[in-house]
Every structure is written in C-alpha cells, then in structure tokens.
Amino acid sequence: MKNKNLENGKNRNLFKQKKSFLLLIASLIFVIGGIYMFMNAENSTGYRVINTLFTKEMC
Structure with missing residues (x-):
C-alpha cells in the first residue's frame, strides 16, 4: 500500500x-x-488623411 x-x-x-x-x-x-x-507595428499617423471622419472634423 505504501508503494502505491x-x-x-x-x-x-x-x-x-x-x-x-x-x-x-x-x-x-x-x-x-x-x-x-510591437516592433513590427506600422506607424498609423497617415490614417487621418485616409479616414473621412477625421478630415471632416478638421475642416
């Protein structure tokens, strides 16, 4: 029993x-x-130019 x-x-x-x-x-x-x-993440600063929501708010 002890062995088990x-x-x-x-x-x-x-x-x-x-x-x-x-x-x-x-x-x-x-x-x-x-x-x-994180090291391969692209810079997303160019996203403001592409997205129409940001451009409408800026004008």
Missing part, C-alpha cells in the same frame, strides 16, 4: 513539473510574440 501511495505522489509531482514547464514556455512565447508585434 509513493508512486501516486511521484506522478503528481511529475505532472506539476510538466504543467509548470509548459506554462513557462507558453508565457515566454506570448511575451516574445507581443514584443515582435
């Missing part, structure tokens, strides 16, 4: 380690993706 309890404890710890590792990888991918999108 020890194995269950080891399996739970292993599952927790895998889960935390996957969460770490996912969070790193999320942060790197956010930085990548």
Whole structure:
C-alpha cells in the first residue's frame, strides 16, 4: 500500500513539473510574440488623411 501511495505522489509531482514547464514556455512565447508585434507595428499617423471622419472634423 505504501508503494502505491509513493508512486501516486511521484506522478503528481511529475505532472506539476510538466504543467509548470509548459506554462513557462507558453508565457515566454506570448511575451516574445507581443514584443515582435510591437516592433513590427506600422506607424498609423497617415490614417487621418485616409479616414473621412477625421478630415471632416478638421475642416
């Protein structure tokens, strides 16, 4: 009976380690993706000229 309890404890710890590792990888991918999108964002100052709402308000 003791062996079975020890194995269950080891399996739970292993599952927790895998889960935390996957969460770490996912969070790193999320942060790197956010930085990548921020660096590649285009300048939207030309949007005022294209959009008619802004040009009507400015005149």
